[in-house]
Amino acid sequence: MTNTIANATLASVSETNRSRIMQHLYQHGISSRAQIAKALDLTPAAITKITAKLIEAGAIKETGDFEGRKNRRSIGLTLDTAEFHVIAVKFARSLVQLGVFDLAGKPLTVQELPQVTEDTIDSAIMQLHDTIGSLIEADRRIIAIGMAVPGPYLRSVGRTAVVSSMRGWQKVNFIHEFSNAFTVPVFVEQDARAGAMAQYLFDPTITTENLAYYLVGEGVGLGVIDHGNIINGALGAATEIGHVSIDINGKPCDCGNVGCLERYCSTPAIHEMILKEDDLIADAGTMTHLQACRALFALARGGDKRAIALIKRVARYVGFGCITIFNSFNPSQIVIGDIVAEAGQLLLDEVHKVIDKHVIHELNDTTAITLSALPADAALNGAAAVAINQFLDHPPQFFELS
Amino acid sequence: MTNTIANATLASVSETNRSRIMQHLYQHGISSRAQIAKALDLTPAAITKITAKLIEAGAIKETGDFEGRKNRRSIGLTLDTAEFHVIAVKFARSLVQLGVFDLAGKPLTVQELPQVTEDTIDSAIMQLHDTIGSLIEADRRIIAIGMAVPGPYLRSVGRTAVVSSMRGWQKVNFIHEFSNAFTVPVFVEQDARAGAMAQYLFDPTITTENLAYYLVGEGVGLGVIDHGNIINGALGAATEIGHVSIDINGKPCDCGNVGCLERYCSTPAIHEMILKEDDLIADAGTMTHLQACRALFALARGGDKRAIALIKRVARYVGFGCITIFNSFNPSQIVIGDIVAEAGQLLLDEVHKVIDKHVIHELNDTTAITLSALPADAALNGAAAVAINQFLDHPPQFFELS
Missing domain, CATH: 3.30.420.40 (ATPase, nucleotide binding domain)
Known part of the structure; x- marks a missing residue:
């Protein structure tokens, strides 16, 4: 009578273990069956069975001998990331x-x-x-x-x-x-x-299972992984930080709300701020939002005081968005990405100033804030x-x- | 070689199935083994084995015959909620x-x-x-x-x-x-x-796995269940809606932030508003926050126009909190509870007015907002x-x- 757990459930266990093996090979590269068994706490017999099926299906393959621990040779398994x-x-x-x-x-x-x-x-x-x-x-x-x-x-x-x-x-x-x-x-x-x-899969320095990716670009968005689970919401419309109000007496937004964060630090909002600064960027009126923002960041890098001041104003709003992320989601890392992140260290320093002033210290002390290390277009x-x-x-x- | 999944994993499958059987009996009351097997997609053999262990341990028991489908008698199992x-x-x-x-x-x-x-x-x-x-x-x-x-x-x-x-x-x-x-x-x-x-376990009308409990009392708090998972955050400090700012130019809060929602619709905030209304409640100055709020709600129920107007002002802030909940967590039901919910339908109607104006209609149309049906002290x-x-x-x- 042992092992009479329902087939339905057994199937999902075996699917889970398949997936764990795929993920292990994806994250750790070439590994022996023994290494995988140890890392995943699976029996050698289970590993043999599951890897045989994955090899047969063409998902993974054997690499021939590779040098294992203590110079012992063993057969490696690999999920060839170039092959798919x-x-x-x-x-x-x-x-x-x-x-x-x-x-x-x-x-x-x-x-x-x-x-x-x-x-x-x-x-x-x-x-x-x-x-x-x-x-x-x-x-x-x-x-x-x-x-x-x-x-x-x-x-x-x-x-x-x-x-x-x-x-x-x-x-x-x-x-x-x-x-x-x-x-x-x-x-x-x-x-x-x-x-x-993308941050979680492709940036090897990111290991936390409590991650927020804070997209500050033409729109302002957020993706949150909480204890390994992506927060979706009932319809998949959760974590829309761009439409969380930071000022209920503030600017109206297309969504119907007022004071939406997106109205203060997205590239269209920054473009608007640039246009109000006479002659800061002479041809800003004919530029796209992206061009205008990049021109601003270039000016700031060159030491232009007005450009630096404007970026600091933007960074204050980006920082208030971070504070909302702290209190709503308590991640252990916030990665700021997309176009506005191109403003770099100047932006990050100012974000930290706002946060240091306004966030509960226990949360501030345990949360890293970084700029995306992926190519600018993290959404692709x-x-x-x-x-x-x-x-x-x-x-x-x-x-x-x- | 079949069924050689690692013991560690098998243990957790069997633990999962035990827990599913306990939950089924908890939610559905007396059930036969056959009914449980059907509902949980488990084999009769698995049910027999797991329920035997649960009976032996004293977690559940047999009830003797009960009338099953088609008038057939069968042995019922029960998790006696009065026994623990x-x-x-x-x-x-x-x-x-x-x-x-x-x-x-x-x-x-x-x-x-x-x-x-x-x-x-x-x-x-x-x-x-x-x-x-x-x-x-x-x-x-x-x-x-x-x-x-x-x-x-x-x-x-x-x-x-x-x-x-x-x-x-x-x-x-x-x-x-x-x-x-x-x-x-x-x-x-x-x-x-x-x-x-508590809402999820004790209110039989609540069946969604995407639930937000919005506590509006001496503090303002939030608990969110997303697709069956409680959102915790890295340290367990997520969903602190009371400290999400609704006005970055607003009132300072003990937490270091400014414009925290809690500063506008908690019972201390309401008490403060009452004290500013000359003679609305004569002895408000010597009352506790709870007493002052209850006196206000009683006045409003009696038709007092100023009391009604004040509750509407509070409700507007409660509503802006809901909007943040919509855009941050996209639940399919928001239950408003604790002391401020005692203001009742007047509060709820005004909350709906704010939401109807400011929330994306697809979210508004698919989200129920209700008052807690549990005893006032939902936290106990x-x-x-x-x-x-x-x-x-x-x-x-x-x-x-x-």
């Missing part, structure tokens, strides 16, 4: 970016669709179908597609909410549009949450991370595993 | 309440320690040890103790943070002080999080829920289970 590719798609208001990444998060190719306007969304979608189709056609290593869309993204519905800066995109149901369109599976996630996954990396995370978590979606 | 008791302790600034509850959350006895001042904390702790000891001595059904303390409670440390309204209590490490002091285990939780568990119920939750989740902490 994912397509990453990042949607923004007028920009659709695509990349092909390997499993380690290394970008192999990156391209942009032509600028999208409200009137050309349908044709952009068509083109996206074609482009993705061709990429899959040309590269048999592609096993999944990850997509990152600006929040609030109603994850369980498949659409962005009315507030989004992607008004024209609201008619698009990402799940209906893409989930069955290709020969490989598609996974869609809010961009900051995707960014959090994030789209890749969303797909890779599924690959590691649910191997049976990708392989025949009996 | 827990002690609940609620700490507040000057008040320590104790109750004995049965597993269904029914209070059997409730008592208060004498009012505690900064100087009498040590003797209050002594008295608490004695009182709990006597209760356990007198009632052999007591199997655990749950404690609820005001946030920010550093759950992983065992202390309240510097900000807390319990300044004098900060030297007390609840874990060190109580965890090994009695013959039954002790579990400590932040009060609003305990309140969320919550302390009981914390203990009961552990009992259902981890039976081996309470029984000899091989």
Whole structure:
């Protein structure tokens, strides 16, 4: 009568162990069966059985001898991160970016669709179908597609909410549009949450299971991992820090709320502040938000006092956002990323000043605040991370595993 | 080689299944083995084995015949909620309440320690040890103790943070002080999080796994369950909505932040507003916060226009707190509880007005906002829920289970 636990449950145990082995190989590189067994507290017999299936399915492979502990030779197992590719798609208001990444998060190719306007969304979608189709056609290593869309993204519905800066995109149901369109599976996630996954998967210095990725760019977003669980909310619209009010008597926002954080430190808000400073950046009026912000950061690096003062004003708002993150989510690390993070140390120092003044010291003392170490476009990396995370978590979606 | 999954993992599967059976019986009352097997997708053999162990340990018992489906008689199993008791302790600034509850959350006895001042904390702790000891001595059904303390409670440390309204209590490490002091285990939780568990366990109308309990009383707190997981944060200090700023130019707070929600709609804040209204409540100056608020609510129920207007002002702030909860946590139900909820429908209507104006409609349309249906003191119920939750989740902490 031992081991008569229901099949349903046994299946999920064995799926869990498969996934743990995949994740171990992903994080630690080539390992022997004995090393994996020890690290995961699994019996040698279980390891033998599960790895045999993973090898048979082509998910992992043997590397031949490698040098183990005490110079003993043993057979290594590897999850070859160069052998599997994912397509990453990042949607923004007028920009659709695509990349092909390997499993380690290394970008192999990156391209942009032509600028999208409200009137050309349908044709952009068509083109996206074609482009993705061709990429899959040309590269048999592609096993999944990850997509990152600006929040609030109603994850369980498949659409962005009315507030989004992607008004024209609201008619698009990402799940209906893409989930069955290709020969490989598609996974869609809010961009900051995707960014959090990218930080967690691709930055080897990040080891905490309590991580907040604070996206400060054209929008302001947040993705939070709490004790290893991504916080989603009922519809997937949780952690929308950009629409948490920092001033109930403040500026109105498209979402209907007032004083939304996004109105004070996103790139459009910074662009607005720049335009109010006469002659700070002569041709700011004709620049995009991104160009104007980068021009400001360059001026500050050159020592321009007004530019430095303006960045400090922005940093104060970024800091108040951090304080809300502290008190709402109590992570042990906050990674600030996206365009505004390009302001660098000047921004970070000022953020720390605000936090030191306003945060409960026990939380301040135990929380690291860092700038993203990933390429500027963490959301595109994030789209890749969303797909890779599924690959590691649910191997049976990708392989025949009996 | 089948079923050679590691023992460590098998143990946790079997623990999980035990816990699922306990929870099923807790939620559904008397059930046959066949009914449980069907509901939990377990094999009859697994049910037979696990229930035999639970019966042997005394956790559940057979009830004799009961009428099953199609009038067939079968043997029922039951988790007798009257057979196990827990002690609940609620700490507040000057008040320590104790109750004995049965597993269904029914209070059997409730008592208060004498009012505690900064100087009498040590003797209050002594008295608490004695009182709990006597209760356990007198009632052999007591199997655990749950404690609820005001946030920010550093759950992983065992202390309240510097900000807390319990300044004098900060030297007390609840874990060190109580965890090994009695013959039954002790579990400590932040009060609003305990309140969320109480709503989830004791209110049969609440079935969502995405629940926020919004405690608006002497402090303002929040407990959030996201897809069945309590959000804790790294140190256990997440979801401290009372210290999320709604106005970065607003009133300073003890925590170091400015414009904290707690400064606008807690009972001390309301008391302050009452005192500014000449003669609204003649002897408000000598009342406690609780008394002043209850006097205000009574006036409003009597139709007093100024009292009604004041409650509407408070409700606006309570509503802005809800908006932050929407955008930070996207629950499918927000339960407002504690003293301020006693203002009733007038408060709720005004909260809805603010929300209707300021919340993304997709979120507003899919989120219920209700007043707590539990006894006013949800935190004392919550302390009981914390203990009961552990009992259902981890039976081996309470029984000899091989």
